[in-house]
Amino acid sequence: MPNEPLINFNSGELSPLIDARSDIEKYKAGCRVLENMIPRVYGIAERRPGLQFIRAAIDNDTIGRVIPFIYSNSIAYIIEMGDQVFRFYFDGGIVLDSNSNIVTTATPYLAADLFEVQFVQSLDVMYLTHQSYAPRTLSRTSASEFTLEEIDFRFGPFLTRNDYIEDNDVTLSCSAINATEVGTLTAIGPFSPLSTFQSGHVGSLWKLTLPRVITGTDGTATVTGTIGDAIGIDGPFTFKTSGHWGATVELQRNEDDNGWETFRTWTSVLTAGVGSLNAQYTGIEYAQNTSYRINVTTYSGGTVQASLTVNSSTQSGIVRVQAVTSASVATVKVISRLASTNTTKQWNEGAWSRVRGYPKTLCISQGRAIYAGTAFQSQTLWFSQTGAYSIIT
Numbered sequence: 001m002p003n004e005p006l007i008n009f010n011s012g013e014l015s016p017l018i019d020a021r022s023d024i025e026k027y028k029a030g031c032r033v034l035e036n037m038i039p040r041v042y043g044i045a046e047r048r049p050g051l052q053f054i055r056a057a058i059d060n061d062t063i064g065r066v067i068p069f070i071y072s073n074s075i076a077y078i079i080e081m082g083d084q085v086f087r088f089y090f091d092g093g094i095v096l097d098s099n100s101n102i103v104t105t106a107t108p109y110l111a112a113d114l115f116e117v118q119f120v121q122s123l124d125v126m127y128l129t130h131q132s133y134a135p136r137t138l139s140r141t142s143a144s145e146f147t148l149e150e151i152d153f154r155f156g157p158f159l160t161r162n163d164y165i166e167d168n169d170v171t172l173s174c175s176a177i178n179a180t181e182v183g184t185l186t187a188i189g190p191f192s193p194l195s196t197f198q199s200g201h202v203g204s205l206w207k208l209t210l211p212r213v214i215t216g217t218d219g220t221a222t223v224t225g226t227i228g229d230a231i232g233i234d235g236p237f238t239f240k241t242s243g244h245w246g247a248t249v250e251l252q253r254n255e256d257d258n259g260w261e262t263f264r265t266w267t268s269v270l271t272a273g274v275g276s277l278n279a280q281y282t283g284i285e286y287a288q289n290t291s292y293r294i295n296v297t298t299y300s301g302g303t304v305q306a307s308l309t310v311n312s313s314t315q316s317g318i319v320r321v322q323a324v325t326s327a328s329v330a331t332v333k334v335i336s337r338l339a340s341t342n343t344t345k346q347w348n349e350g351a352w353s354r355v356r357g358y359p360k361t362l363c364i365s366q367g368r369a370i371y372a373g374t375a376f377q378s379q380t381l382w383f384s385q386t387g388a389y390s391i392i393t
Contacts, residue, residue: 007028007029007043008029008042008043008044009029009030009031009034009037009039009043009044009045010029010039010040010041010042010043011026011027011029011030011031011039012030012031012034012039013030013031013032013033013034014026014027014030014031014032016032029043031045036048052092054089054092054093054094055094057080057082058080058082058083058085058087059082059083059111062082062083062111063111063112063114063115064080064081064082064083064111064114065080065081065114065115065117066078066079066080066081067079067081067119069088069121069126069138069140070121071123071124071140076090077089077090077095077140078090079138081107081109081114081117082111082114083109083110083111084106084107084108084109084110085104085105085106085107086104086105086107086138086146086148087102087103087104088103088146090143095143095144096144097144097145098144103144103145103146105138105146105147105148106148107148108133109130109133113130113132113133116130116131116360117129117130118130118360118361118362120362120363120364122364122389124139124140124141125137125138125139125140126138126139127151127362127364127369127389129358129359129360129361129362129371130358130360131357131358131359131360131373131374131375132354132357132358133358134150134151134203134352134358135150135151135153135352135358135359135362135371136148136149136150136151137149137151151389151390152390153205153352153390153391153392154205154288154318154335154336154390154391155205155288155318155335155336155391155392155393156205156207156318156350156351156392156393157350157351157352157382157392157393158205158207158348158349158350158351159348159349159350159351159356160348161209161346161347161348162345162346162347162348162349163345163346163347168189168190168191169189169190169345170187170188170189170194170196170345171187171188171189171343171344171345171347172185172186172187172188172196172206172208172343172344172347173185173186173188173208173341173342173343173344174186174208174317174319174332174334174338174341175341176319176332176333176334176338176341177317177334177337177338177339177340177341178334178337179256179257179288179289179334179335179336179337180333180334181333181334182322182331182332182333182334183319183331183332183334184325184329184330184331184332185197185206185319185321185329185330185331185332186328186329187327187328187329188328188343189328194327194328195327196327196328197321197324197326197327197328197329197330198324198327198355199324199354200353200354200355201321201324201330201353201354201355202321202322202323202324202354203320203321203353203354204320204321204349204350204352204353204355204356205318205319205320205321205335205350206318206319206320206321206332206347206348206349206350207316207317207318207347207348207350208316208317208318208319208338208344208346208347209314209315209316209344209346209347209348210314210315210316210317210338210339210340210342210344210346211313211314211315211339211340211342212310212312212313212314212315212339213315213339213340214229214231214232214310215309215310215313216231216307216308216309216310217229217230217231217293217294217307217308218305218306218307218308219294219305219306220243220303220304220305220306221247221296221299221303221304221306222299222302222303222304223296223299224247224296224297224298224299225295225296226293226294226295226296227294227295227296227304227306228293228294228306228307228308229293230254230291230292230293231291231292231293231308231310232289232290232291232315232337233285233290233291233292233310234285234286234287234288234290234312234315234316234336235284235285235310235311235312236282236283236284236310236311236312237282237283237284237285237292237308237309237310237311238280238281238282238308238309238311239251239264239279239280239281239282239283239294239306239307239308239309240278240279240280240281240306240307240309241266241268241278241279241280241304241305241306241307242278242305242306243275243278243302243303243304243305244270244273244274244275244302244303245268245270245275245301245302245303245304245305246268246269246270246275246299246300246301246302247267247268247296247298247299247300247302247304248265248266248267248296248297248298248299249265249266249267249268249279249294249295249296249297249304249306250262250263250264250265250266250294250295250296250297251263251264251265251281251292251293251294251308252292252293252294252295253290253291253292254290254291254292254293255287255289255290256289256290257289260293260295263292264279264281266279267298270300270301270302273302275302279306282311288318288335288336288337289336289337292308293308294306294308314339314346315337315338315339316336317334317335317336317337317338317339318334318335318336319332319333319334319335319338320332320333320335351374351376351377351380351382352374356374356375356376356377357374357375357376358374359371359372359373359374359382360372360373360374361373364389366386367386367387368383368384368385368386368389369383369384369389370382370383370384371384371392
């Protein structure tokens with residue numbers, strides 16, 4: 001290694017692989033060994049601060065890891081990750097609860113997997129990923145309380161539809177239709193034995209696309225009240241009125257059975273038998289498990305004629321596997337409403353499960369969570385909706 005005068009040390013330690021690269025500018029500010037020192041931007045190197053013994057590790061015979069949990073400049077914790085347990089440190093001491101007990105949080109992470117856990121933090125919530133474990137959040141709910149929860153991905157992501165990538169004529173049918181109902185998901189195919197479901201599919205999502213059974217509703221009204229039946233809508237739809245009438249007509253919306261709310265309102269005034277308006281509205285419904293209805297809230301005369309039409313010929317529903325009975329039968333819970341109990345070749349397996357693997361890493365950018373790299377799809381990125389890190393469609 002050429003002899004060069006060292007007048008500053010802010011390049012830190014340099015690799016022996018560049019011993020002969022005296023032409024590199026950083027070379028003159030680097031060291032072969034800079035042990036227990038901290039290089040400063042000003043050029044000096046100063047001794048690192050001393051260490052203080054706080055507490056013995058969770059298990060001195062098992063590997064552990066420490067990571068930061070930083071909420072602000074004044075609120076910062078250290079997380080001690082052990083075999084299936086987390087402990088927390090703050091302001092030079094271990095975090096205790098109101099009864100002076102050490103605060104711990106149970107985790108699924110085995111000691112051998114700790115250094116592969118990736119994390120990113122947003123305010124009081126840390127998001128954790130590992131290829132062998134479902135993504136989770138670690139939330140600080142108070143100064144001395146932390147909660148670890150599996151993220152509830154309800155609407156995806158999914159693999160490419162089976163009839164596109166396999167075309168093996170395997171069909172799926174579900175005995176339950178409505179959200180929250182529990183039923184049986186059955187696979188039927190021309191070849192035996194089937195291997196559609198595995199034990200590692202417990203917790204995974206499956207999407208079934210079927211011909212839409214109810215495509216619209218219409219009717220007339222000469223009094224207040226609803227016109228036709230309420231219908232489930234996802235995707236594009238059209239609402240129309242016709243005739244001459246004096247009334248207030250509301251298009252009402254109900255998401256997840258949380259009650260009816262007014263979505264749009266039209267009021268027509270009847271003068272000498274002629275109404276002042278008719279409505280024609282086209283929209284797109286993005287939420288799952290959403291119903292619409294037509295409601296006449298005030299009436300003064302004429303005949304209100306109205307129709308509500310769904311503009312897509314198919315309907316996709318989502319179920320979550322609760323138990324696997326066999327390679328062709330699984331118990332599921334309906335997440336979003338299915339069109340019918342009929343069989344379909346148009347189905348998608350969830351992209352994340354113990355069978356396909358889970359995202360290896362993630363980041364948060366421009367209000368979205370970006371998950372990346374399962375064992376099955378190592379080069380794939382999944383983007384959440386803006387401001388909704390658990391919604392991937």
